[in-house]
Amino acid sequence: AWVRVAVPADPARPPAGSAAPWLQRVRQTLAAPGPWMVALAFAAYSSQWLSVIGFLPVIVTQTGAGMAAVGALTALVAAVNMVGNVAAGRLLQRGVSPIHLLGVGYSAMALCALAAFAGGADLQGGLPPSWRYAALLAFSMLGGLVPSTLFSLAVRVAPGEQTISTTVGWMQQWSSIGQFAGPPAVAWLASRMGGWHWTWAVTGLGAAVGLGLALALSRLRPR
Secondary structure, eight states: OOOHHHSSSOOOOOOOOOOOOOHHHHHHHHHHHHHHHHHHHHHHHHHHHHHHHHHHHHHTTTOOOOOOOOHHHHHHHHTTTTHHHHHHHHHHHHTOOHHHHHHHHHHHHHHHHHHHHSTTTTEEEEEEEEHOOOOOHHHHHTHHHHHHHHHHHHHHHHSGGHHHHHHHHHHHHHHHHHHHHHHHHHHHHHHHHHHHHHHHHHHHHHHHHHHHHHHHHTSSSSO
């Protein structure tokens, strides 16, 4: 209701010609490199974020926190992701390069995951618990720069105006694939290593893939 009141209506536009058949739009989308880049970049982000947030209650419980505290601490880490999302939109409006925002987001996720999880198998080595939790907050908040930026890029790298919807849909599909693949990979590694202390290796790999795709996007001429 607030958006309806606060956001002005679109200006009147002449009626567009008949849209291309959906199958043709899908072919155009999948034949272009841009949609693949933003889609895989979103998968690189979502696999990291859900891997950490999904297992965060288990990880926080191992520090000795009570159940009520575990719920509140996990909810706060998830909530600060919105700060990054909104900040990315503001920064894009001010002319900050999308590639710079992606670079900051992916780099922060890699470094913060390393700070949060590096240590012994029981997470007793490395940083104290309060600093680990601060790193997780930064992981989620600065990582929130990525999805808003990718949505803005999806509009620009779509092969044409009629393929914006299929480009965004393809990106959302790969976001779901990342959410599906990331947590099992982290869980498998934790079971093999006897703890969560190598989680940063999985998230770091996702961050490296995201940074590589951001570099590739920077060399792509947008529509």
